[in-house]
Amino acid sequence: MDRVPVNDTIIYALARLVDDAQKDRRDPSHSDIEFQFKRAGLTHVDPNKDGSPVGKAKRLRTVLSWAIENDIAKAETLSVGIISAVKGCGGFRNTSPNFVGVDAAADLSGALHAEGIVLGEDGSISLVALENLSGRNLTQALRGYVNRAKKGIEDAALAVGTSKDLVEAVAAHVIRELWGSYPSTANFPSLLGQAFVALEMATPEQESVQGEHQRCRLERSLYETACAVNNLRNKQGTGHGRPWVPDLRAGEAKAAVEFIGVISELMLDNLERKKP
Structure with missing residues (x-):
């Protein structure tokens, strides 16, 4: 390191x-x-x-x-x-x-x-090998990556030691904690959508209804943001080297990492709210 x-x-x-x-x-x-x-x-x-x-x-x-x-x-x-x-x-x-x-x-x-x-x-x-952790210990380890991602530190974009990015690792953890297991073959949008549903967070698949809380609009936007950031990932690598597509500017990469941190933190906060 x-x-x-x-x-x-x-x-x-x-x-x-x-x-x-x-x-x-x-x-x-x-x-x-x-x-x-x-x-x-x-x-x-x-x-x-x-x-x-x-x-x-x-x-x-x-x-x-x-x-x-x-x-x-x-x-x-x-x-x-x-x-x-x-x-x-x-x-x-x-x-x-x-x-x-x-x-x-x-x-x-x-x-x-x-x-x-x-x-x-x-x-x-x-x-810390994330694959060997579960429950609160994994939540704590993921928060370490979250804290670094919120500061725009680029290597926090990946949950190092796995092939997942941080949001994907958090989503899998959420589903496993709340539903017992998660679909390891699901693509990123599906996995994230299931995690949002498990956390009772709104996704674009759920149409807005009159009288819903304003946070639902924010949650739908965060889902779209996470998917957009995931599309900027360099899918050829698994954490070695720069994790972004080659033409992404430095400022854009920093913003993307910070978005990853914010979205991951909210998901972990909601998980702890449901499983105190």
């Missing part, structure tokens, strides 16, 4: 990995951290660039906090770089003088798992 999700909880967990203020010095060093800043293209917000000494933990928090608000992709690149640097120094090995500690490793593991990432005991990182 070349990027991992970032939120405030993950930022503070990462900062604990490099914090040696209360202990004997341990690697990664300041220069190691600076190398990761350069690699992520974030040296311009490094508080040490002007010569004022700042501790490693505060230095990393400052840069990641700026990046999460201004350039989330760079924040995700820096985060995976920091984990790799800590791993390379033996930070996840309890016999190493650079061991970060059981609590610090566990805190980061928990924060990443909530975003669909598994942190191994050796510091390796991998995606």
Whole structure:
């Protein structure tokens, strides 16, 4: 993996990995951290660039906090770089003088798992295998992708590790949770339509009736939007490389990912409303 999700909880967990203020010095060093800043293209917000000494933990928090608000992709690149640097120094090995500690490793593991990432005991990182999850655990993992999609992060368009895009994975999960099984051979519009019906959401197949709630018009529009976005997918791949048709402009791709996130989130919210 070349990027991992970032939120405030993950930022503070990462900062604990490099914090040696209360202990004997341990690697990664300041220069190691600076190398990761350069690699992520974030040296311009490094508080040490002007010569004022700042501790490693505060230095990393400052840069990641700026990046999460201004350039989330760079924040995700820096985060995976920091984990790799800590791993390379033996930070996840309890016999190493650079061991970060059981609590610090566990805190980061928990924060990443909530975003669909598994942190191994050796510091390796991998995606949660969605196929091995069900029920609330799968809902939580899908929400990790939803949160990234809402920020326009392109690889969140696919439920990585499956051949489905995020909306399709959510639709299958909804049908399985509410109806017990789902038609694995159904095409995208049919699968999404069944999920909408299971969630009591309106689809274009259901004609509007006098007196219906105004949300029905929104739900029909979201269904059409999801189908339109699905048609922009590059059907030749299964998640490797850019998931969109070649001539889609960057702004259009970002909007498409954000639509995916919004629609998926609403479906998961409605699922939890029906199955609290």
